[in-house]
Amino acid sequence: MSSIRRLDYFVCGTCINHQQMIFKKEPAKELIFPAGVYLIEHAEKGYMLYDTGYASEVMRPTLRNLAYRLPNPIQMTEADTIDAQLRAQGIGTEDIGIVFVSHLHPDHIGRLKAFTKAQFILTKDCYQTYLKSRFRELVFRDYFPDDFAERLIILDLTQKSEVVEGQNCLDVFGDGSVIVYSLDGHARGQLCLHLPERGILLAADTLWRLAFINKLDKMRLIPRFIQQSYPAYLASAQVLKSFLAAGVRVLVSHEEPARVREVLYG
Numbered sequence: 001m002s003s004i005r006r007l008d009y010f011v012c013g014t015c016i017n018h019q020q021m022i023f024k025k026e027p028a029k030e031l032i033f034p035a036g037v038y039l040i041e042h043a044e045k046g047y048m049l050y051d052t053g054y055a056s057e058v059m060r061p062t063l064r065n066l067a068y069r070l071p072n073p074i075q076m077t078e079a080d081t082i083d084a085q086l087r088a089q090g091i092g093t094e095d096i097g098i099v100f101v102s103h104l105h106p107d108h109i110g111r112l113k114a115f116t117k118a119q120f121i122l123t124k125d126c127y128q129t130y131l132k133s134r135f136r137e138l139v140f141r142d143y144f145p146d147d148f149a150e151r152l153i154i155l156d157l158t159q160k161s162e163v164v165e166g167q168n169c170l171d172v173f174g175d176g177s178v179i180v181y182s183l184d185g186h187a188r189g190q191l192c193l194h195l196p197e198r199g200i201l202l203a204a205d206t207l208w209r210l211a212f213i214n215k216l217d218k219m220r221l222i223p224r225f226i227q228q229s230y231p232a233y234l235a236s237a238q239v240l241k242s243f244l245a246a247g248v249r250v251l252v253s254h255e256e257p258a259r260v261r262e263v264l265y266g
Ligand SMILES: [Zn+2]
Pocket: 103, 105, 186, 187, 205
């Protein structure tokens, strides 16, 4: 019997980027990056989220928001929040027992505060970033609930992956249904979820689009610089290649919605 009863996808805000600003020798093209959120229903653990998308507060005209939105204009409304979209499906914020936090960027943690009953799962390295949170790591401290620290589960990945040689992981519930990986590069300790029953890896911002995997040598300096470590970014792209070679379908957080829906719903 399968443990993952449901895996659904929500677009919780979008931002605009330009292909020619990310890669050299590419034609001008506007790219819309959705902030993807996943809802997982586990047979025993109930409803869980992978990230929470943007907060609608990001549209308020504060200095910080204007500076944040300047390079990548954002589209976001109250109705786009993950809690509003769940409510429309009859799922209350109190029904979410666990939120896997991939990393601490604003488009992933926007609505943490809405989930007052949830425990938050982070990798050990991501927790270190939370403790330090320098500006370059783009951590908006006011996005965290006041009792965030009390509701944290910090994971130490002590098991050996059966999919990728030399990679550590953790079978979080001990039933083989949700395997956590930590892929550095974009952000330290970025939490990725392998769902073997579905043959899917949720890979946050390991890449902004899976299709970018073969042109990373053409990436411009600024997008390289905004990664936590570009060498680690390249190494994590190799890990994704190992997953793909093993027949696992990789979904990154800012993937084209049409591709995500094709993978999830066929
Ligand atoms: Zn990010």
